[in-house]
Amino acid sequence: MNWRAELLGVEAVLVRNALMASRNVFFFFELLFWPIVGVLSIGLMTRFLRLSPEQASFVLVGTIALSVVNVCQLEVAYAVLLDVWSKSMKHQFLAPIGIRHLTLGSWVVGMVRGTAIFALLALLGWWAFGFDVLRPGWLALGAFLLGCFLNAWVVGVAVCALITLFGNRAEAFAWASVNLVLVLAGIYYPVSVLPEPVATVARAIPLTYFLDAYRASFGFASEFAAPVATGLALSALYAALAHWAFLAAVGRARRTGLLLKMSE
Amino acid sequence: MALPPGGTLAAAQRHSPGANMIPMVSFTGMLAIDARDVVKTFRSGWPRRRETPALQGVSLAVPRGAIFGLLGPNGAGKTTFLSILATLLVPDGGSVRVLGHDVVREAGALRRRLNMASGRPSFLWSLRVGEILAFYGRLYGLAGAPLRRRVDELIELCELGPHRRVLYSELSTGLKQRVALAKSLVNDPELLFLDEPTLGLDPDISVRMRRHIAELRRDRAMTIVLTTHYMREAEELCDEVAFIKAGRILARGTSGELKRRIRLGEVIALRLDPPTAAWLAEAPGVLRCVAADGWVECTVDEAEKRLPELLRALHVEGVVVRNVQVREPDLEDVFVELAR
Numbered sequence: 001m002n003w004r005a006e007l008l009g010v011e012a013v014l015v016r017n018a019l020m021a022s023r024n025v026f027f028f029f030e031l032l033f034w035p036i037v038g039v040l041s042i043g044l045m046t047r048f049l050r051l052s053p054e055q056a057s058f059v060l061v062g063t064i065a066l067s068v069v070n071v072c073q074l075e076v077a078y079a080v081l082l083d084v085w086s087k088s089m090k091h092q093f094l095a096p097i098g099i100r101h102l103t104l105g106s107w108v109v110g111m112v113r114g115t116a117i118f119a120l121l122a123l124l125g126w127w128a129f130g131f132d133v134l135r136p137g138w139l140a141l142g143a144f145l146l147g148c149f150l151n152a153w154v155v156g157v158a159v160c161a162l163i164t165l166f167g168n169r170a171e172a173f174a175w176a177s178v179n180l181v182l183v184l185a186g187i188y189y190p191v192s193v194l195p196e197p198v199a200t201v202a203r204a205i206p207l208t209y210f211l212d213a214y215r216a217s218f219g220f221a222s223e224f225a226a227p228v229a230t231g232l233a234l235s236a237l238y239a240a241l242a243h244w245a246f247l248a249a250v251g252r253a254r255r256t257g258l259l260l261k262m263s264e
Numbered sequence: 265m266a267l268p269p270g271g272t273l274a275a276a277q278r279h280s281p282g283a284n285m286i287p288m289v290s291f292t293g294m295l296a297i298d299a300r301d302v303v304k305t306f307r308s309g310w311p312r313r314r315e316t317p318a319l320q321g322v323s324l325a326v327p328r329g330a331i332f333g334l335l336g337p338n339g340a341g342k343t344t345f346l347s348i349l350a351t352l353l354v355p356d357g358g359s360v361r362v363l364g365h366d367v368v369r370e371a372g373a374l375r376r377r378l379n380m381a382s383g384r385p386s387f388l389w390s391l392r393v394g395e396i397l398a399f400y401g402r403l404y405g406l407a408g409a410p411l412r413r414r415v416d417e418l419i420e421l422c423e424l425g426p427h428r429r430v431l432y433s434e435l436s437t438g439l440k441q442r443v444a445l446a447k448s449l450v451n452d453p454e455l456l457f458l459d460e461p462t463l464g465l466d467p468d469i470s471v472r473m474r475r476h477i478a479e480l481r482r483d484r485a486m487t488i489v490l491t492t493h494y495m496r497e498a499e500e501l502c503d504e505v506a507f508i509k510a511g512r513i514l515a516r517g518t519s520g521e522l523k524r525r526i527r528l529g530e531v532i533a534l535r536l537d538p539p540t541a542a543w544l545a546e547a548p549g550v551l552r553c554v555a556a557d558g559w560v561e562c563t564v565d566e567a568e569k570r571l572p573e574l575l576r577a578l579h580v581e582g583v584v585v586r587n588v589q590v591r592e593p594d595l596e597d598v599f600v601e602l603a604r
Contacts, residue, residue: 005405011407012399016391019390020388088387090380091400095375255354257306259352260353
């Protein structure tokens with residue numbers, strides 16, 4: 001493997017996504033507007049409902065996770081979406097790069113944006129509601145963010161696969177899929193409150209375990225043994241599956257001609 | 265090993281209808297493209313599947329260093345074939361070797377050596393011209409000073425200097441096409457595919473674009489395969505052309521060969537007073553007669569023999585001949601004949 005070429009492929013996508021992110025107004029809304037609105041409205045709701053500081057922290061962790069995963073996942077989906085929108089899909093698949101370059105480059109930008117959002121929302125949560133993201137410690141925080149980013153990667157790559165498989169019709173998945181995952185993962189509630197069949201599905205989602213592990217440090221008993229390890233193992237499994245699905249979708253698009261239909 | 269431009273193209277004609285079969289082995293290394301019996305069918309619709317045959321056994325050999333034109337009406341299969349050659353589309357059947365690589369099994373290695381530009385280019389709207397070229401340069405393994413040098417070269421070559429920092433969305437059609445051409449040269453490809461490279465361009469820009477394309481072959485010994493609707497463009501640029509219709513190659517050869525093979529004859533254009541003479545179509549040696557823009561154009565089997573006969577007959581009939589032009593049929597006439 002030529003590591004230099006590998007890194008250049010990733011760097012190309014990274015620079016492209018970063019430049020696009022800096023010049024489009026909808027990126028600003030993703031980065032600032034919706035996350036801030038989310039934390040403020042949920043935080044104010046916790047006050048209205050007179051939740052204890054621990055309960056408020058539980059809900060705010062979910063709100064912040066929603067924003068971080070959402071932004072990072074969208075950025076990964078932009079690996080394909082930007083080219084679908086600009087109808088330049090064929091050019092990147094004509095170049096000697098693989099889908100790993102596309103998704104990794106986008107993921108790095110997604111993590112930078114996700115970290116920026118997390119820092120911003122953490123400051124806002126601390127200033128407005130006294131919520132301290134560092135209370136569980138740096139290690140727990142790192143594991144939580146890693147879990148968010150890994151889940152975002154999995155969902156983002158799956159969205160890329162769906163778009164490559166079904167074309168523009170699948171665009172809606174880019175915005176809808178992560179919300180479905182977060183609802184199932186127990187964004188504002190413990191998984192134990194879900195009906196059993198749904199709770200079983202929730203236990204198959206890696207983010208469930210990362211949320212559980214982080215919230216345990218805010219005084220909520222963990223529902224799982226070794227949640228971080230389980231979350232990492234599941235993430236690795238889904239990451240491999242999502243990568244394979246995207247690869248298969250590109251192969252199919254080359255056979256059906258969809259790759260050309262999504263180009264100029 | 266490149267063939268001299270316009271040189272031993274006959275070596276590649278073994279796939280042509282009616283061409284003499286030439287032993288395969290000795291020419292394989294000289295070929296940029298060696299496609300045999302390529303079949304592609306598009307399937308759409310659910311639950312009722314509709315099948316659209318796009319290519320029905322296309323065979324084509326293109327020698328290295330040539331400019332080769334693919335001509336044909338809309339929906340003939342030109343772009344489908346080009347996309348298969350460029351590894352963007354997988355054929356259903358047949359075999360395709362490009363620059364010695366199998367387009368399906370060795371697509372990765374092949375992609376480093378070819379590139380493509382389209383006459384309807386589209387790139388990311390919020391990137392500047394220089395950034396677009398740098399992005400694709402990185403995808404092809406360039407970085408640092410070599411990348412900057414390459415981008416500078418391409419911007420100079422395609423006369424994009426004043427537009428380097430302009431967003432793609434703000435460029436005119438002609439400039440977008442120049443960006444597409446510059447992008448297609450970013451990896452200095454051995455084989456370049458141009459899909460309708462001058463589509464929708466103003467005539468002066470088209471002339472410049474054609475000049476660029478001719479220079480690419482002259483200066484870099486690049487093999488170029490282009491599709492076009494403009495017969496003049498094909499005639500001016502291409503060493504050889506192939507006509508595709510309904511997924512089949514109907515004819516291939518040099519412009520002169522095709523005109524001879526299809527026996528289009530020559531055209532005698534007459535400006536008459538009175539302006540028409542219907543009986544001309546029945547005159548000996550006249551294949552057909554068309555009146556347009558005040559001219560009567562008679563396609564004849566042999567102009568040298570028929571012109572005096574026609575002039576004599578017109579004089580006898582009392583028709584005044586105000587102007588006469590004799591010309592060879594152009595590629596457009598061949599196209600019209602084949603597309604019929």
